[in-house]
Amino acid sequence: MSPRPTDALIVVDVQNDFCPGGALAVADGDAVVPVVNALARRFANVVLTQDWHPAGHASFASAHPGKAPFETTELAYGTQVLWPDHCVQGTPGAELHAGLEVPHAQLVIRKGWNAGVDSYSAFREADRATRTGLAGYLRERGVERVFVVGLATDYCVGWTAIDARAAGFAAVVIEDACRGIDLGGSLARAWADMAAAGVERVTSAALG
Ligand code: VGL
Ligand code: ZN
16 A cells, blocks of 8 residues: 555644643654654655644633533534643644654644634534635645544544545545544544544555
């Protein structure tokens, strides 16, 4: 399974706040960096995403009096997990990990900038209606298949891969280039949802 000219690598949210020491640290999150770097060299087309919230974002527990991180609340578009404040626009926590080596990446999609709506997926916001433009970009670039890597497997990676399928792309998640949050069984659920959506699951060795 070698990368083709019609493949793109989508590197999801490899940001300081999702790495050890960050505000919403994913266990072992920074371990994906060397794996992603090695993979990225093999892809001509690379897209990065950046979780990019305004202060006071609706996904922050701090914006909901009486709520604590990792509880849920009901928003207009459905149930929302509440997170610690993270990836606030312009802060060091929102920066891409300094070890990421992807100088040839062509697009950075910033998502979650809408104050009242979260966006795990790089394709559409959590209201499932507002598009980011990524599908149109990939289509205009002639991309047919996306490989998704990064953080976190069960949230932004999983939703991005499933929405890639919904937008008509083939989608492959490279599991050793991802790490999960695993909140209340969310990691197993995400893998099941991805399989049901036709997302392929491989290890980076399969790209060798
Ligand atoms: C993410 C929770 C909140 C992610 C982003 O990148 O998976 N998870 N915001
Ligand atoms: Zn977020």
